[in-house]
Amino acid sequence: MALIEFADFSFKYLGADSLALKRIKLTIDEGEYVVITGPSGCGKTTFCRAINALVPQFHRGYVAGNVYTDGKNTRENEVATFASVAGLVFQNPENQLVTLDVEKEIAFGPENLGVAPDEIRRRVEELIDLLDLEELREKHPHEMSGGEQQRVAIAATLALRPKVLVADEPTSNLDPTSAEVILEIIAHLNKRGMAVVLVEHRLDLVAKDASRIILMNKGRIVADGNPREILAMDLCEEIGVGVPKATQVYKRLKTRGVELRNVPLTGVELAELVQEATSR
Amino acid sequence: MIILEDVHYSYDGVYTALRGISLQVDDGERLAVIGANGAGKTTMIKHMNGLLRPQNGRVILDGQDTKFMSVAEIARKVGLVFQNPDHQLFLDSVKEEVEFGLRNLGFTESEAEQRCQGTLASLGLGGFAERSPFTLSGGERKRVALASVLSTEPRFLALDEPTIGQDAHQKNRLAQMLAEMNKRGRTVVVVTHDIEFVIENFPRTVAMAEGQIIADGSTSMVLSNDEVIERCALAPPQMTLAARALRNVFPEVGQRLTLLSELEETIMGILGGA
Ligand SMILES: Nc1ncnc2c1ncn2[C@@H]1O[C@H](COP(=O)(O)OP(=O)(O)OP(=O)(O)O)[C@@H](O)[C@H]1O
Ligand SMILES: Nc1ncnc2c1ncn2[C@@H]1O[C@H](COP(=O)(O)OP(=O)(O)OP(=O)(O)O)[C@@H](O)[C@H]1O
Ligand SMILES: [Mg+2]
Ligand SMILES: [Mg+2]
Numbered sequence: 001m002a003l004i005e006f007a008d009f010s011f012k013y014l015g016a017d018s019l020a021l022k023r024i025k026l027t028i029d030e031g032e033y034v035v036i037t038g039p040s041g042c043g044k045t046t047f048c049r050a051i052n053a054l055v056p057q058f059h060r061g062y063v064a065g066n067v068y069t070d071g072k073n074t075r076e077n078e079v080a081t082f083a084s085v086a087g088l089v090f091q092n093p094e095n096q097l098v099t100l101d102v103e104k105e106i107a108f109g110p111e112n113l114g115v116a117p118d119e120i121r122r123r124v125e126e127l128i129d130l131l132d133l134e135e136l137r138e139k140h141p142h143e144m145s146g147g148e149q150q151r152v153a154i155a156a157t158l159a160l161r162p163k164v165l166v167a168d169e170p171t172s173n174l175d176p177t178s179a180e181v182i183l184e185i186i187a188h189l190n191k192r193g194m195a196v197v198l199v200e201h202r203l204d205l206v207a208k209d210a211s212r213i214i215l216m217n218k219g220r221i222v223a224d225g226n227p228r229e230i231l232a233m234d235l236c237e238e239i240g241v242g243v244p245k246a247t248q249v250y251k252r253l254k255t256r257g258v259e260l261r262n263v264p265l266t267g268v269e270l271a272e273l274v275q276e277a278t279s280r
Numbered sequence: 281m282i283i284l285e286d287v288h289y290s291y292d293g294v295y296t297a298l299r300g301i302s303l304q305v306d307d308g309e310r311l312a313v314i315g316a317n318g319a320g321k322t323t324m325i326k327h328m329n330g331l332l333r334p335q336n337g338r339v340i341l342d343g344q345d346t347k348f349m350s351v352a353e354i355a356r357k358v359g360l361v362f363q364n365p366d367h368q369l370f371l372d373s374v375k376e377e378v379e380f381g382l383r384n385l386g387f388t389e390s391e392a393e394q395r396c397q398g399t400l401a402s403l404g405l406g407g408f409a410e411r412s413p414f415t416l417s418g419g420e421r422k423r424v425a426l427a428s429v430l431s432t433e434p435r436f437l438a439l440d441e442p443t444i445g446q447d448a449h450q451k452n453r454l455a456q457m458l459a460e461m462n463k464r465g466r467t468v469v470v471v472t473h474d475i476e477f478v479i480e481n482f483p484r485t486v487a488m489a490e491g492q493i494i495a496d497g498s499t500s501m502v503l504s505n506d507e508v509i510e511r512c513a514l515a516p517p518q519m520t521l522a523a524r525a526l527r528n529v530f531p532e533v534g535q536r537l538t539l540l541s542e543l544e545e546t547i548m549g550i551l552g553g554a
Binding site for chain 1: 526
């Protein structure tokens with residue numbers, strides 16, 4: 001059984017003129033690291049919300065087809081059913097933060113799931129340490145900087161120990177080092193079995209971690225596959241995907257008649273491929 | 281000209297978010313402010329349009345101490361786009377949201393309408409005029425917030441993380457708009473974590489850490505300062521990593537490669553022009 005299955009799923013927000021998701025058919029398995037990208041407004045956030053039943057149960061509208069998360073139909077089971085399965089990091093962290101301080105915020109999710117108090121305390125301490133939140137421990141989430149809020153939102157979601165982390169642009173407010181650290185943590189948890197669905201515009205940051213990239217445009221999935229294959233496509237530039245710089249250089253060299261053996265995703269990979277080409 | 285003179289600010293009287301910021305922004309400049317999360321960038325930029333007032337020190341706008349100016353007076357000269365669009369958008373339609381600022385500044389009905397339409401189109405929001413801002417995607421909301429300020433084309437533009445949530449095309453459009461306004465004499469100050477956006481668009485960079493300015497100068501100089509890299513939590517861009525890895529093997533590769541086109545030419549050179 002797939003962890004997530006979109007079975008010909010379409011969705012239109014109440015009052016909207018056009019479909020936000022159009023006939024989405026795909027499955028995501030345990031252990032995958034899927035990056036979703038595509039132009040602003042193409043439906044990425046709606047896709048994320050459909051995984052944990054916020055669409056169509058909280059955000060209402062016209063629905064066709066079904067989504068099954070962990071085997072359960074998101075139209076037929078309560079939103080709470082999906083909380084421990086699919087943990088969502090909201091695009092706007094402030095909309096996710098509901099309590100009075102950082103400790104409570106991290107504890108909030110597991111408390112609602114009925115996790116034992118000792119275990120909750122352990123998770124809170126672990127995440128405060130992991131995400132470098134010690135100094136913010138007693139701060140009110142609305143009295144923090146944008147990046148601080150985003151780190152707290154990520155911690156609060158990880159505290160649920162979800163089977164799949166659904167992270168909607170989780171690094172958009174982070175400084176470059178924090179972004180790297182958070183993405184390393186996510187990649188590490190993925191290796192230990194947590195599936196990841198992550199929305200991102202700047203693929204420089206995440207292409208190397210992904211096992212699969214899904215490209216969306218105007219509510220549809222327009223490409224889905226191996227990161228190197230997808231990012232080599234001209235379609236990426238056409239629709240405004242933030243192709244990694246190393247991959248861009250590869251493409252520009254190719255138009256000038258120089259074809260490296262493989263498609264690089266990082267600067268170091270690019271350098272290695274250039275070196276390899278000179279020693280051939 | 282905006283001058284910040286030894287500005288101090290604390291939200292709670294205990295922890296000090298700004299600890300003596302001194303900065304001069306001249307007319308017609310393009311300036312980026314960088315720094316780690318919590319460094320005080322947002323707190324600083326909010327002082328530029330009077331949203332926050334210095335608890336110590338002064339903010340001087342065109343020679344006038346802003347202590348004696350109302351927010352409305354300051355807003356006529358300095359337009360601020362918030363980091364989080366939720367803090368900025370409060371009206372029922374995109375059109376109202378954008379025209380609100382224009383009307384406040386005394387534009388006539390038809391001027392306001394024209395400017396609103398033009399700006400929305402430039403930001404990829406044509407056809408969004410009647411939509412409620414609450415039904416927009418994250419990136420779209422950020423662009424409406426940008427439109428509400430850019431449409432008025434104030435003398436000073438202060439933009440907090442303008443590229444958040446934007447795809448590559450939208451980012452290019454925004455960069456182009458800012459460049460055009462700058463050519464017409466507008467001053468542009470951005471706060472951003474997007475170092476490539478800084479390198480490509482801003483000749484001057486101010487680096488902040490723990491409520492202070494630790495470097496201020498040409499972007500290439502500031503970004504190659506080791507203390508800045510460390511304390512502003514910068515990670516080397518992929519282009520720099522590529523250049524470094526190449527330099528280990530091909531000593532002819534230059535020290536200061538930053539632009540994609542430079543790296544491309546260097547590689548063509550290494551591979552014998554093919
Ligand atoms: N409303 C507030 N009340 C109390 N403290 C605050 C408030 N807003 C910000 N702070 C604190 O002031 C410091 C500076 O915050 P500021 O928002 O200026 O940082 P920033 O550089 O913009 O960070 P980011 O890159 O994360 O947006 C931080 O330590 C933050 O926790
Ligand atoms: N609550 C809503 N009501 C009506 N339309 C909506 C609502 N939320 C989103 N939309 C529309 O649905 C489409 C998809 O929005 P979505 O938020 O999924 O896009 P996105 O790919 O996440 O964009 P971004 O990169 O800007 O965050 C957009 O055209 C948007 O305007
Ligand atoms: Mg979104
Ligand atoms: Mg900020």
